[in-house]
Amino acid sequence: MMKKVYINSVGSISSQKTFDNDEFLNDIINYHTTNISVVNPNYKEYLDAGSARRMAKGIKMGVVASKIAMDEAGVESVDAVITGTGMGCVIDSEKFVSRLIDNNEEYLTPTSFIQSTHNTVGGQIALGIQCKGYNFTYVHSSSSFESALIDAKLQLTLDEASTILVGGIDELGPHMIQVHGLIKHIKQEKTIDNLAILNSGTEGAVFSEGANFFVLSNGKENTCYAELVDVEILNTLSKERLEQQVRSFLNQNKMTINDVDVIVLGNNGDVSFDEYYSVLTNGLFKNTQHTAYKHLSGEFKTVSSFGFWLGAKMLKTQSIPQIVKLNDNAPKAIKNVLIYNQYRGENHTFVMLRTC
Amino acid sequence: MSDLKEELKGKIIEQLNLEDLTVTEIADDEVLFGDGLGLDSIDALELIVMLDKDYGIKLADPKEGKAIFESVNSMAAYIEANRK
Numbered sequence: 043m044m045k046k047v048y049i050n051s052v053g054s055i056s057s058q059k060t061f062d063n064d065e066f067l068n069d070i071i072n073y074h075t076t077n078i079s080v081v082n083p084n085y086k087e088y089l090d091a092g093s094a095r096r097m098a099k100g101i102k103m104g105v106v107a108s109k110i111a112m113d114e115a116g117v118e119s120v121d122a123v124i125t126g127t128g129m130g131c132v133i134d135s136e137k138f139v140s141r142l143i144d145n146n147e148e149y150l151t152p153t154s155f156i157q158s159t160h161n162t163v164g165g166q167i168a169l170g171i172q173c174k175g176y177n178f179t180y181v182h183s184s185s186s187f188e189s190a191l192i193d194a195k196l197q198l199t200l201d202e203a204s205t206i207l208v209g210g211i212d213e214l215g216p217h218m219i220q221v222h223g224l225i226k227h228i229k230q231e232k233t234i235d236n237l238a239i240l241n242s243g244t245e246g247a248v249f250s251e252g253a254n255f256f257v258l259s260n261g262k263e264n265t266c267y268a269e270l271v272d273v274e275i276l277n278t279l280s281k282e283r284l285e286q287q288v289r290s291f292l293n294q295n296k297m298t299i300n301d302v303d304v305i306v307l308g309n310n311g312d313v314s315f316d317e318y319y320s321v322l323t324n325g326l327f328k329n330t331q332h333t334a335y336k337h338l339s340g341e342f343k344t345v346s347s348f349g350f351w352l353g354a355k356m357l358k359t360q361s362i363p364q365i366v367k368l369n370d371n372a373p374k375a376i377k378n379v380l381i382y383n384q385y386r387g388e389n390h391t392f393v394m395l396r397t398c
Numbered sequence: 399m400s401d402l403k404e405e406l407k408g409k410i411i412e413q414l415n416l417e418d419l420t421v422t423e424i425a426d427d428e429v430l431f432g433d434g435l436g437l438d439s440i441d442a443l444e445l446i447v448m449l450d451k452d453y454g455i456k457l458a459d460p461k462e463g464k465a466i467f468e469s470v471n472s473m474a475a476y477i478e479a480n481r482k
Contacts, residue, residue, distance in 0.1 A: 091417075091418045092436060095414070095415040095416060095417065096415060096440075145451070148451075149447050149450060149451040150447070151413075151443065151444050151447045152440055152443045152444070153415075153440060153444065156440070
């Protein structure tokens with residue numbers, strides 16, 4: 043028998059103060075820059091100095107976000123650790139390659155090289171909790187997190203595992219900011235108000251970083267946030283076919299448009315690609331509650347894990363923070379949340395969450 | 399010599415990310431590896447590269463490393479005797 047999959051806990055480190063699970067976007071930070079960093083928790087509360095000293099920022103973020111999620115779920119270990127990352131430990135990669143060039147291929151030190159692989163975060167999490175089970179890292183650009191979700195969901199549904207730690211993690215490095223600025227994937231404005239970027243009318247996005255981890259299980263615990271109903275990824279999808287695709291996704295879950303109480307959209311204020319979201323908000327979901335989050339979190343390859351966090355929190359708390367609302371079609375109750383994301387017109391992901 | 403020791407302590411803290419330590423907290427004769435400062439084999443590689451890059455000393459025989467990297471005192475003495 044196929045088992046249901048539940049989100050039993052969350053751990054989020056983002057550009058907002060989201061690492062405290064008792065809060066839900068209570069105090070909003072507005073930024074005035076096109077590249078933003080996370081609000082760091084006190085890492086020393088979670089990591090001893092010895093193990094933390096070689097960890098780059100992304101590793102610390104991922105390990106601590108996973109600890110927050112595991113603490114909330116009340117579990118000390120899991121059957122598997124599945125991580126999604128678009129760029130991996132890019133800061134150490136940048137450091138290593140820069141030294142390679144600056145020192146004329148001499149004097150190469152091992153630490154940044156060791157830490158620069160994409161699966162370092164998943165490995166460090168497993169080392170920390172002594173999990174010798176399945177450990178996999180998906181590096182599929184902006185569908186990396188959803189790839190990890192699909193893997194976890196398959197294993198839990200088929201009862202090959204009962205508890206899995208799943209997360210998305212990406213860090214922002216100086217070289218990345220430089221090159222993405224040059225190709226204008228980062229907004230070019232000199233002054234910017236991040237809370238207003240969704241209506242900027244300009245090209246590019248505000249770049250950022252973050253780590254969002256979740257304990258998924260095929261057993262529902264008291265801490266349960268939501269049921270993970272379905273996940274789908276389409277690498278390419280035209281605007282013309284988007285509504286048809288959404289109908290098909292809903293059909294395969296025996297749902298209609300009216301069953302969706304809230305849609306979580308990945309608008310990032312890039313005028314060239316936000317039109318995808320407009321197709322849905324002006325069409326099928328015209329009368330649905332629209333929400334968005336990238337004016338709070340910024341954009342990174344696994345930022346949809348923040349959208350996933352938002353959807354799960356809304357379902358658990360049965361509330362929608364005013365700051366994420368794009369319209370006022372408030373539902374009477376939040377039963378089903380559809381999360382849709384794409385980046386620059388590629389890697390379209392659909393996730394359906396349901397109240398548990 | 400004491401300037402070199404202070405310099406070495408600063409470099410050790412910076413290169414090995416010992417951000418919780420200050421120069422004054424590392425004694426000249428404190429054992430760097432094992433029970434002392436708790437450095438490990440990856441740190442040893444970092445220190446070997448540092449000797450080469452910053453002081454022009456190539457460690458030809460890795461077996462020498464154990465004695466050279468025993469403490470800041472031994473490192474400073476080796477650098478003084480071999481720097482180019």
